[in-house]
Amino acid sequence: MKRREILAAAACFVVAVAAAATTALGANVSYDHRALVIDGKRRVLISGSIHYPRSTPDVTNLMWPDLLQKSKDGGVDVIETYVFWSGHEPVQNQYNFEGRYDLVQFIKLAAKAGLYVHLRIGPYVCAEWNYGGFPLWLHFIPGIQLRTDNEPYKAEMKRFTAKIVDLMKKEKLYASQGGPIILSQIENEYGNVDSAYGPAAKTYINWAAKMAVSLNTGVPWVMCQQKDAPDPIINTCNGFYCDQFTPNSNNKPKMWTENWSGWFLSFGGAVPYRPVEDLAFAVGRFFQLGGTFQNYYMYHGGTNFGRTSGGPFISTSYDYDAPLDEYGQLRQPKWGHLKDLHKAIKLCEDALLATDPATTSLGSNVEATTYKSGSVCAAFLANTGTSDKTVTFSGNSYKLPAWSVSILPDCKTVAFNTAKVWINAVTVVPSFTREAIDGDSDWSWIDEPVGITKDDAFTKPGLQDQINTTSDQSDYLWYSLSINSEDGAGSQIDVESLGHVLHTFVNGSATGNSNNAKVSEDVPVTLVAGKNTIDLLSVTVGLQNYGAFFDLKGAGITGPVVLKLKNGSAIDLSSQKWTYQVGLKGEGLGLSSGDSAQWVSQSSLPTMKPLVWYKRSFNTPGGDGPLAIDFTGMGKGEAWVNGQSIGRYWPTNIAPSSGCTDSCDYRGSYGANKCLKNCGKPSQTLYHVPRSWLKSTGNTLVLFEENGGDPTKIAFATPQVGSLCAQVSETHPSPVHKWSSDLRAQTKSGPVLSLSCPHPNQVISSIKYASYGTPQGTCGSFNNGQCHSQNTLSIVQKACIGSKNCSIKVSNSTFGEPCGLVRKSLAVEASCT
Ligand code: GAL
16 A cells, blocks of 8 residues: 555546537637636636446436436536446457446436546556456457557557547547547556556557547547656646646646545455545645646545456445445535535636736745736635644735635635535434345355366366466366375465465365465365365455556465475475366356256255355335445355345455544545544445345345355345534634625625535434534534533524524524633534434
């Protein structure tokens, strides 16, 4: 994970709704030193990443349209997505643009929601995606070397890039054709690793740039983290902060293609989160210092279905602590606070685009930036230190909380401060409730045999690399060997593997189990006199997706494998003739679909036994909200509903017991390891089941369990809406939307607390807590401070109960003066039903 820290440190469709890929409006997209220029007009653009295969199109349940609409509502203008080559061309020359890979549909839906698109073709994408998005077959092309100046590779990269560009052109999806695509990316962060590729790197990147430009998309191309991106390609920044970034030419705008809204989760890791105050601060600083295009990576992270997660060990959830959670629900207060931030930035748009920023220091760690041109003026005041400050700017005094940016769309009045999160929030983490699985039939099972059972098994001398052997057709590879023992003396076997998980079976029974990127296992074994079989099951958990030469990393048992006998002698088995079986017998039989005559249903269901397939039927739990399976009770494996893989499950992989903090201080530089939660607990217990894959009854759930588990323990999980909480102080700015009516005559409404139920058909049913004064604690545990206005509860009840949303002015005029000069706030906890 080190590279992440290094990076961090370095670091309308408007018109177009109608155009939605049908009418050809034809926007001209270019750029200058300030911004992207669309139809002659510079633009300030807020962008958000959503990777289409990480959610479902959901014709009936509207997942893609819903995600896109929620992005639009959150103030997003552009959707950024990678293109996933391995999904589109799983077999060379056999394309797939269906279902979750229906890229054209996804882009058209974005257009329909009034959003532009930034299409990051790559086609290397990283993205915590298996093999960085490359299809495995590339690796087997004779003479190929990936991501460098190599003819076979360049031919394939060009062919796929051209294929995508042609498809987009055919569907008229480029802005130049009236479509939503205003930008495209070629390669991905090659600059982070290019030195490892020697002088060929430069030739390659120049070739990639030329190749991309020659495809004539009519819209600009970018390369991210590529300082030497040749003209006319715009080099862009990725990182937790990009305010200090400058493009490599004065003619290019300052663009941020990945502002990491959180971080990804690994099996065995704690859950990363990024406080919205810091995320908003980073965005505020970027626009303050001349940026005009900023993208949240991710705006919706989603789910790594099937075996798409990269690695090794990237979890199935790709939630990312994004503004929309894994299931597509608003993550509050993140979503709402950023929405307000976007509004505040847009209030400055005319000024931002009219001129260059002028920045002055107002003292240590305090910077003021003014954009002033003619009658427009916008200012940003930043406190980059960790203590609060009061500063004087243009003759007025401003309080600037630590690590925050204030936005003044008229150079006078603060419309927004990045640290003042006042949006209502479901801050009591919505908990999931378990619901028993029911259906027509109970669990049945099939044992997966140990060792070699398939007809296509083969024998080769020596230990083979797993990826070269399986071509990633399966996570599983059996390495099997028969040996003779004269006396059957007890002994030990030492196995060295590149990973990722290893199970050792001797004479049919499990003797060891370990996982690590590099596995080195010493297990005691009991031999019998005569013939003994050593069966090693090596398992991959997502192929490497990042780093120089990531594609050559390899996996599996590379040796040595040494048998140590009691008498002290050691036999190296590495160069023996091993028998190999790619994949499981059950995979070959297609058990994941549930159709097979072999399922056993008897009362003696095997549990806590390695290598078992399980199946049962189930009815879909009611409601239309998110649905997950809680896999607590199972070990490790993969799960399918109605034949569709919901991904690898691994609830027994536990996060480290230390390194977490519940209330991470957002002040000071963020890094991927700064704010972690869930220590000592399973990294992931809940696994998303898209409702669009289900019928109301008669669904099939199939599990393949590798380590041993008890399927009767698993349950459905549906979210319970927690409490709705908000706390707003007297010093908060007026709601930012008050600005939009008339910028100059901003109403001095003062701070307002707003509550709004998360689901459309809910109303506020009770006020669990309300205090105007100096309330203490946080959502779920508020209590009165020394100063408390007695009438708060009744006033809030009156204003809110029975409504979907309500707003209350935070001032003495609402509640009376409870205690003189103290700085007061209003805290409310409510519930919706
Ligand atoms: C970036 C990369 C993305 C993703 C991200 C971490 O370096 O470009 O594809 O891997 O890191 O989530």
